[in-house]
């Protein structure tokens with residue numbers, strides 16, 4: 001086992017913190033980006049838990065906002081690491097981690113959300129590459145992304161899960177058209193993405209042809225852990241926003257509201273400890289199904305806490321900060337107005353798998369309850385009603 | 387803090403399951419002397435948290451929490467919480483060695499003479515004799531030694547079958563953990579130390595570890611209901627394939643998963659030196675544990691009854707025993723609202739205290 005602390009210390013002493021991007025590239029090359037990744041890919045092959053030591057030693061040095069690079073970090077990276085070729089790992093992981101190249105996720109379509117495997121975007125062989133045509137939707141941060149993880153249909157004659165292939169999409173390629181889609185918060189974090197005859201060379205394919213669903217499952221498992229799965233201190237995050245208000249504004253305090261707030265405090269702390277326990281369970285590899293519990297609980301809590309905050313504020317809870325249409329930079333639950341928080345929290349039970357779908361997953365994959373009778377998984381995709 | 391189970395804890399779990407799995411109890415069994423003897427003699431778990439020099443195993447409350455989890459899962463009718471956790475912690479804090487030695491070797495069984503729902507004003511003491519009533523005391527019917535907090539501020543040892551002590555069994559909601567009403571009428575006793583710190587420490591440790599029992603109860607309810615949902619057929623398919631059933635069980639699974647993290651945390655938090663049991667973090671962990679794990683167990687037991695349909699409503703099916711255990715533990719050692727209020731105070735969020743001019 002490498003002495004992570006000594007390496008981090010030595011790195012800090014020997015690396016001038018001048019240019020931020022340069023510092024991050026060096027940090028990656030020193031294996032101190034994500035220590036549980038293999039050597040040469042930003043890691044040291046160490047235990048995941050050792051990362052905390054690195055963060056401690058490098059505190060105050062240039063870093064990336066995890067919210068800005070979250071899709072790359074939480075979804076693209078683990079998928080590339082697990083299913084990518086050596087060349088793909090070498091090409092993509094470093095600029096992904098340093099934030100020089102941002103990523104987005106081209107999964108959902110107008111006709112395929114919860115039922116992702118039913119998607120219709122087509123990928124057709126063209127010489128040494130593929131032509132992609134279709135429409136994606138709800139694509140967060142597509143307007144900033146250099147690359148996308150893309151799921152497309154390569155064989156419509158097979159049942160839906162079997163005819164999919166996973167690609168890395170070049171967002172600068174001709175035929176990629178990103179259009180903002182305004183949300184109920186007034187701004188546009190997400191987009192519609194139209195793909196028209198987009199050419200992707202075959203070396204942008206991730207995993208084997210027809211194996212797209214297996215690759216996508218790696219992405220989805222990781223997505224659920226990355227939403228709401230990060231380490232926060234006790235009383236931090238949204239519950240901290242609420243208790244700060246409670247402490248500083250006597251007008252919001254009452255005995256009745258106190259018990260409701262404490263219920264949420266308890267729920268937040270229980271969820272936090274559960275996330276902590278899930279992280280302890282993670283060996284360097286794949287997150288287990290417990291990630292679904294973390295995401296499900298986070299969504300419910302975020303909605304309840306932000307809802308109570310508006311009620312506590314009473315008349316002030318009737319006023320919003322700004323409805324200007326903007327293209328969202330990052331999701332900031334704590335920085336903006338209480339009404340923004342409350343509205344944005346409504347998305348948490350939809351994005352990354354709806355709460356209903358997560359309950360299905362828990363019931364069927366964790367508890368082993370029988371699946372609903374269904375016919376859509378055995379017939380060719382082409383024959384399904386759409 | 388490590389929230390996982392250690393290899394030692396897993397092997398202790400295996401031994402407990404091997405012992406408990408073969409047993410069955412009728413709903414009228416309030417105490418199984420046989421299992422209690424085996425827990426003492428064979429596994430030595432009644433003396434688990436008693437120091438080695440007194441004949442115990444010198445383990446921490448974390449390991450005792452694991453015992454609570456398994457006793458909860460099997461609903462074993464033994465006074466483990468009252469004797470091997472709460473009375474033992476109180477005695478450790480007073481510095482007693484005599485009674486602890488006897489608990490460790492199985493020759494004594496002690497209980498704190500306090501109401502299971504929470505502490506009350508103590509029994510009066512005049513010239514070394516105790517007088518007063520304490521109602522709804524858990525694990526005291528089978529105890530031979532009562533530890534009585536008295537009006538002089540002391541904790542007194544009183545022989546349970548001695549003169550001046552009357553024990554009247556209560557018709558208890560939870561028949562697997564029967565309560566008694568105690569009456570002391572000039573009962574002779576021996577002072578063993580100050581009561582306040584000892585009783586408070588016992589309640590903190592008891593609340594923290596009761597969460598593990600509640601986890602065991604909730605897990606039994608979830609596992610049993612999931613098994614039933616896989617095999618019970620209605621409308622030509624297993625009831626567990628209906629989404630309305632699935633989603634309820636998924637929610638129970640989430641709250642049980644959270645209970646495990648919270649119960650492990652609470653057990654870890656109270657596993658330091660006894661002097662720390664009065665600390666903010668320890669009291670906070672105990673209050674958190676009871677705020678979360680009590681209601682979670684009640685919900686799991688309620689879903690267990692509901693999703694079993696008619697059979698779940700019978701005396702014959704064990705679901706009702708778990709329902710009664712879950713509900714009574716959610717009241718014992720303080721209700722969830724009371725613990726939430728305690729949390730608010732510990733976190734300096736209590737409205738009344740914040741508003742007071744300082």
Ligand SMILES: Cc1cc2nc3c(=O)[nH]c(=O)nc-3n(C[C@H](O)[C@H](O)[C@H](O)COP(=O)(O)OP(=O)(O)OC[C@H]3O[C@@H](n4cnc5c(N)ncnc54)[C@H](O)[C@@H]3O)c2cc1C
Pocket residue numbers: 104105106107108109110111112113114115137138139140141190347350351352353354355356357360
């Ligand atoms: C803020 C935000 C950001 C997003 N970012 C991205 C992104 O970057 N990339 C991307 O690809 N996608 C993104 N999404 C899309 C998201 O993954 C989908 O919206 C989601 O999977 C639901 O799909 P849908 O919108 O088609 O709703 P539907 O699947 O049509 O669901 C509608 C309702 O039906 C329920 N439902 C559907 N099927 C079942 C079932 N079997 N059982 C019970 N209930 C069911 C759902 O739970 C939901 O309540 C984002 C969404 C949001 C809100």
